[in-house]
Amino acid sequence: MSTLSLNHQCPQCGAPVELEETERVFACPFCAVRLFIHAHGPLQYYIKPRIHAPGTLIYVPYWRLRGTAYVLDSESMQHKILDSSLLASTSPCLPPSLGLRSQALRLHFVEPETPGYFLRPGFPSTVFKKKLLNAVPGLRPVHGPKLTSCVGDALSLVFLPVFQDQEITDGLTGALLGPACIAEADLCSSEAALHFISTLCPRCGWDLQGDTKSLVQACLHCDTVWEAQPHGCTAVEVRFLESKVTPTRYLPFWNLRFKATGFKLDTWADLIRLTYLPRVIQPWMESTPFSFRVPAFKIQPALFLRLSAQVSLYQPSISPRDTLPRVPLHPVTLPKEEGMDAVPVLLGKLAPTPKLLFPKIHHGRLAPLSATLDYIPFTEDTKEFLQPEMNMAIQKNALLWSTTL
Ligand SMILES: [Zn+2]
Ligand SMILES: [Zn+2]
Known part of the structure; x- marks a missing residue:
């Protein structure tokens, strides 16, 4: 697939800079300024x-x-x-x-x-x-x-x-x-409505860090994560899943809450009844909200859906933490709005027999409520990233797609 390239004059020093359309941070090689590229x-x-x-x-x-x-x-x-x-x-x-x-x-x-x-x-x-x-x-x-x-x-x-x-x-x-x-x-x-927004941490003033293709940038001084908004950065709500192994990388997933109308999909129990997933409904499922989780990075289509299904059906244990991990956070390269657009097909993929799902959702619709980021810990060997709790492996070259696409 083709990536378009563009020219832009540095807003700080005026030098002509060439960049790729996938870049979300404008990094000037002449004056070293880094600015979020944000369009409403x-x-x-x-x-x-x-x-x-x-x-x-x-x-x-x-x-x-x-x-x-x-x-x-x-x-x-x-x-x-x-x-x-x-x-x-x-x-x-x-x-x-x-x-x-x-x-x-x-x-x-x-x-x-x-x-x-x-x-x-x-x-x-x-x-x-x-x-x-x-x-x-x-x-x-x-x-x-x-x-x-x-x-x-x-x-x-x-x-x-x-x-x-x-x-x-x-x-x-x-x-x-x-x-x-x-x-x-x-x-x-x-x-x-194009804005170039400072990548200095709004809380402590340090330089935010991250890949220039990433929609979020991290402050390793005050341990916060930020995204661009029209009039500055806002803090992103992030959670880190726990693992029994020491991770070498965290992969970001959008945690997406939706409000269903025409059918019921608030809790895990609702999901099981709606899709006929072969699981026994337990008391916690009646009270725990269900959210979809989709990769917040670009990856081959078949893998995108497989990971979405696998991670959405995993009930993680998460405990709040005060500091960001000091291992790489994979760049967030898929906007949350695009992740939300994947949800109709993902719901179908969660159903073992989609034919039984179709009549139940026929007149319904899903409206997005919120999007937060869940970082999932992975270890790695020479060829793969591995997630032991979910028994999940991702070929390293599949993730290369996310930086080259
Ligand atoms: Zn410059
Ligand atoms: Zn900071």
């Missing part, structure tokens, strides 16, 4: 025009997703890795997708002060994902009941330049695309 919603990029043509320069929006579509029906679980883009407008005559343009050219962040006319997206990313899931190329069509999820490793808006006069001209190739079709009323100035 998907990141927005634009490509500068390469030609000049008569008319008004307009940036046209495309939704872009790199990730995985999952489709579960009563027969099987199918998945497909996607690298897709779609024109986020109904204007005729504009190219229907980005094609290879974004891969061949440098991208730039759309910032609140980026000049120019932007065509406002005609539909949100949720609709884009629905369109992708309606017809996933290469998957067996499903006619009966199904559960679907679309989990984006990268979800963004990419703006392409066109010039509109009597005709529309492609701002990259100079090709004539057709007669003018963009209404002036649909144009706006930049609506990007």
Whole structure:
């Protein structure tokens, strides 16, 4: 899969810096400043025009997703890795997708002060994902009941330049695309909410540490974990699972609470009754809330679901701790919102016979309540990370995926 690269001027020293779209901390090699890259919603990029043509320069929006579509029906679980883009407008005559343009050219962040006319997206990313899931190329069509999820490793808006006069001209190739079709009323100035946020610990002022691709950064001075918010960092609620072995690495999982309507899924007992899991309901299960747990890092699709199911069905013992462990915390590279999007298919995967689950959840829905981070301890040998309590092994090269994807 392709990773896009972009150029950005260092907000502190002004040097031009090249970075990958997957980076969440801007690290300037010239002045050494480190800043969280935070957008309220998907990141927005634009490509500068390469030609000049008569008319008004307009940036046209495309939704872009790199990730995985999952489709579960009563027969099987199918998945497909996607690298897709779609024109986020109904204007005729504009190219229907980005094609290879974004891969061949440098991208730039759309910032609140980026000049120019932007065509406002005609539909949100949720609709884009629905369109992708309606017809996933290469998957067996499903006619009966199904559960679907679309989990984006990268979800963004990419703006392409066109010039509109009597005709529309492609701002990259100079090709004539057709007669003018963009209404002036649909144009706006930049609506990007991009912020570069200090990575100094808000509590003690020390430098936060972590991989530049990680959405959370840790303060090893006051033992806290932080994520970017529009107006600064906020502390992330983290828990560390206990283990009888001394870990060499912690892998992060989103602990996701949902409110079900139309069916009951508050406690462990509710889960067992809903999915017909072959377990005896014990008293603690009637009172203990159930939460889903999905990897907070990118990993191969089949493994992503297997780990989600295995970890969600494990009732861990957790005791609060005052300090962060001094072994590596694996980077958090999957946003919590994308983890939440995996939950419908995960619920289906937890059911030994999905056919029995479908009628029970038919008219229901799940709404997210909260997301916290659970770090799970692993040891390692030359090839694998091992988790003894869950009897779980993960090939090391499967985790490489999470840093290269
Ligand atoms: Zn700099
Ligand atoms: Zn601190």
